[in-house]
Amino acid sequence: MLTSMKNILEDSHKHYYGVMAMNCVNIEMARAAIMAASEENSPIIIQIGPKQMKLHGHKEEMYPLVKDLAERVHVPVALNLDHGTDYDVIADCINTGFTNVMFDGSSLPFEENLQKTEIICQLAHMAGCSVEAELGHVGMAVDDDDENFDLFTNPEQAKDFVERTGVDCLAVAIGTAHGDYPKGRVPKLDFERLALLKKTLDMPLVLHGGSGTGEENIKKAVSLGINKINVATDVCTVAKKAMLDEVEKNPKIDYVSMCIAAEKSMKEYVKYYINLIGSNNRFNFGDVEYHGHE
Numbered sequence: 001m002l003t004s005m006k007n008i009l010e011d012s013h014k015h016y017y018g019v020m021a022m023n024c025v026n027i028e029m030a031r032a033a034i035m036a037a038s039e040e041n042s043p044i045i046i047q048i049g050p051k052q053m054k055l056h057g058h059k060e061e062m063y064p065l066v067k068d069l070a071e072r073v074h075v076p077v078a079l080n081l082d083h084g085t086d087y088d089v090i091a092d093c094i095n096t097g098f099t100n101v102m103f104d105g106s107s108l109p110f111e112e113n114l115q116k117t118e119i120i121c122q123l124a125h126m127a128g129c130s131v132e133a134e135l136g137h138v139g140m141a142v143d144d145d146d147e148n149f150d151l152f153t154n155p156e157q158a159k160d161f162v163e164r165t166g167v168d169c170l171a172v173a174i175g176t177a178h179g180d181y182p183k184g185r186v187p188k189l190d191f192e193r194l195a196l197l198k199k200t201l202d203m204p205l206v207l208h209g210g211s212g213t214g215e216e217n218i219k220k221a222v223s224l225g226i227n228k229i230n231v232a233t234d235v236c237t238v239a240k241k242a243m244l245d246e247v248e249k250n251p252k253i254d255y256v257s258m259c260i261a262a263e264k265s266m267k268e269y270v271k272y273y274i275n276l277i278g279s280n281n282r283f284n285f286g287d288v289e290y291h292g293h294e
């Protein structure tokens, strides 16, 4: 079912597990994610960014697609606008029926980020849509700025931000970055800061730049209170590899077979990821309570 992201994350916050948020721009991606989640009895978050909507997965097409797929499964599915910066785009997504919007004011001065986030929260909450904000700045992996501590989220400032905005979950900067890391480099995460953020805020926390972060880092981040992990690059890499492998095996392969191979590989990857972050068996069909394991 298509459901509020806030509800999904409140459960994962309470029970210390992570939920995968996968960027999807077409039917293969959305179906791979939702069907994998259904088979693993796991919640899932489908998300799409403004640039992705403009380039390929238009929201007018993605919304009914995700809604229809979500209605076919017994697990909760949320639809989130990833990295919204523009008020009109955010309002449009709320009107369309997205169940969460992210406002990314992380590059703005603190007070401006706070004021804009607060306005988005008022608007979204009135429509029953939840909000993710970002404080501190998760940069790009290519910029190699994961040791620039000035950009990391400050716990006391975050507390002030959350209290004054009423935001439902917060993306924190603790050392990950967006995109592919230079070959061989695994980011160093500031786990002490993460533990302090969780203790200070006592709310669902989000990790951006999940791709290439490494299994141990991800597991530890979840154990310390990360509840939503954004994965975009790694899924695209898996799909691309599956397509290229098929072409190598059979250069005469047709396009549909390539799409099927890509979807199959993404579905396997999502299942692997769900098990890595512990959201599997949270929604066993027939269970009265939806927590399969503690």
Ligand SMILES: [Zn+2]
Pocket: 083, 138, 178, 208, 209, 230
């Ligand atoms: Zn991000």
